[in-house]
Amino acid sequence: MPYAGNVSMTSERPLRHVAVLTLGCKLNLAESENWALELRRRGIAVSDRPVAADAYIINSCSVTHVADRKSRHLVRLARRLAPEATVVLTGCFAESAGPRASELGADLLVANAEKAAAVRRLLELRPTTPVVGASTAHRTRAFVKAQEGCNDVCAFCIVPRTRGRERSRAPAEVVREVCSREDEGYREVVITGTQLGAWGRDFLLPARPADLIRAVLEESTVPRVRFSSLQPQDIGDELLALWQDPRLCRHFHLALQSGCDATLRRMRRRYSIAQYAEALARIRVAVPDVAVTTDVMAGFPGESDAEFAESLAFCRQAGFAGMHVFPYSRRPGTTASLLPGHLPSLEVRARVALLLQEAERSARDFRGRFVGRMLPALWEQRVSRPNGRAAWEGLTDNYLRVRVETDADLGGRVTAVRLVRDEGDALLAVPVEAGAEVGGVPCAPRAVSRLSSPAASCW
Numbered sequence: 001m002p003y004a005g006n007v008s009m010t011s012e013r014p015l016r017h018v019a020v021l022t023l024g025c026k027l028n029l030a031e032s033e034n035w036a037l038e039l040r041r042r043g044i045a046v047s048d049r050p051v052a053a054d055a056y057i058i059n060s061c062s063v064t065h066v067a068d069r070k071s072r073h074l075v076r077l078a079r080r081l082a083p084e085a086t087v088v089l090t091g092c093f094a095e096s097a098g099p100r101a102s103e104l105g106a107d108l109l110v111a112n113a114e115k116a117a118a119v120r121r122l123l124e125l126r127p128t129t130p131v132v133g134a135s136t137a138h139r140t141r142a143f144v145k146a147q148e149g150c151n152d153v154c155a156f157c158i159v160p161r162t163r164g165r166e167r168s169r170a171p172a173e174v175v176r177e178v179c180s181r182e183d184e185g186y187r188e189v190v191i192t193g194t195q196l197g198a199w200g201r202d203f204l205l206p207a208r209p210a211d212l213i214r215a216v217l218e219e220s221t222v223p224r225v226r227f228s229s230l231q232p233q234d235i236g237d238e239l240l241a242l243w244q245d246p247r248l249c250r251h252f253h254l255a256l257q258s259g260c261d262a263t264l265r266r267m268r269r270r271y272s273i274a275q276y277a278e279a280l281a282r283i284r285v286a287v288p289d290v291a292v293t294t295d296v297m298a299g300f301p302g303e304s305d306a307e308f309a310e311s312l313a314f315c316r317q318a319g320f321a322g323m324h325v326f327p328y329s330r331r332p333g334t335t336a337s338l339l340p341g342h343l344p345s346l347e348v349r350a351r352v353a354l355l356l357q358e359a360e361r362s363a364r365d366f367r368g369r370f371v372g373r374m375l376p377a378l379w380e381q382r383v384s385r386p387n388g389r390a391a392w393e394g395l396t397d398n399y400l401r402v403r404v405e406t407d408a409d410l411g412g413r414v415t416a417v418r419l420v421r422d423e424g425d426a427l428l429a430v431p432v433e434a435g436a437e438v439g440g441v442p443c444a445p446r447a448v449s450r451l452s453s454p455a456a457s458c459w
Helices: 026-041 065-081 092-104 112-125 159-163 171-183 209-219 237-244 261-267 273-286 305-318 345-368
Strands: 017-022 045-047 055-060 086-091 108-110 141-148 188-193 224-226 251-254 291-298 322-327 374-384 390-396 401-405 414-422 427-431
Touching: 017 026, 017 065, 026 045, 026 055, 026 112, 026 141, 026 188, 055 065, 055 092, 055 112, 065 086, 065 092, 086 092, 086 112, 092 112, 092 159, 108 112, 141 171, 171 188, 171 209, 188 209, 209 224, 209 237, 237 273, 251 273, 261 305, 273 291, 273 305, 291 305, 291 345, 305 345, 322 345, 345 414, 374 401, 401 414
Parallel strands: 017 045, 017 055, 055 086, 086 108, 141 188, 188 224, 251 291, 291 322, 401 427
Antiparallel strands: 374 390, 374 414, 390 401, 414 427
8 A cells, every 4th residue: 555644734724625536447437436425315415526625535546648647637737726725636547656756746645445535534524514404416327346456467557556356346245335326316327336347246156247236136126237447258148138128228338449450469358359240249139228338458569560550451341339538647666567568658649649530430330320319318417409499318228318498307317218319429309208118128107216116207
């Protein structure tokens, strides 16, 4: 454990408002959400954006040099926004930067292993004054951590060093948190982890992700469960059979990293392109209309022109619903940082640009398949249209961003819509009459509790 200590005490003013700022993975989002919930329960107002506040908790990332830069920027921004505020820095950048992180202006450094105590540590420094009505946000999607840490040692990845070895939460503990989020009004729960497919293999009696999903489905009635971040070797018949339950969102995030076997071997990934393609095909057969999203890296050390061309060609034929494209970033302490053949930054940026073009084309093709179709959407935020009309944006279960023009307050609701036009960043939709069937599920207004089976609510 590298460190976890306060640097200074910046203010004696009562703590009424905390900004919880998050970078990086869904696991960080789950942790930040728990801190926000704990603070609100104590009557403290919480923001998730960089605004003036009495204190900041910055959940940082260090997966690339860009993430490092963003983490440093958030600390400095917090200090500029509120010079007297208390700044707590945690997350993977705090781990990888070590004590140097305190030089940026953080008052309290909290190691990843001690994240659960971040709010307590802050409150030890600052007296609190409860704020009436501190929580006003719509509750849509909640992130629940099931696992953290990774035993794989991919050549490019610093996460095993910053997050530690694999540690799984007991299924009963995960289910309790899912039910708690359901009782708070959340309509979708996203199960997260550093290496989610590894859940359960560190138990005395090893378990599998299918066991966890089954427990969540059997012991809660939250309308939507998203369990998406897996690797090809995690995809099996027992797992895929669970997606017959319409509550499981039709979305898999299946990390690729490269579409070339030679590059994958240097990366020390645990699958071949043939195995990846087989997993992709099995998912699409088992889960119709599924969205498969992925991560793709450009410019890994030694990646030749031919290897990059092979990777790009695989992405073209894979038909992903979304691609997170990023350049290789040299991380001290990783095997890849010592490999020969590091590419010039201009070449890496050119390859990123080509992959981004493919990502845009592929996502557009996926969206286009659903124009004219009817799907349920979970509404997350109110937006303004260029024509001045009010609208809401949300997500379908298969990860399509949708938008509907309406003056109604849809926040946190699941309603049925017909998708009528691709607007590039989202699909424009119109409401569907109550009683229609969406994806084989009758759509009728109905409250959800553990005493009744869930159903999508209609307009």
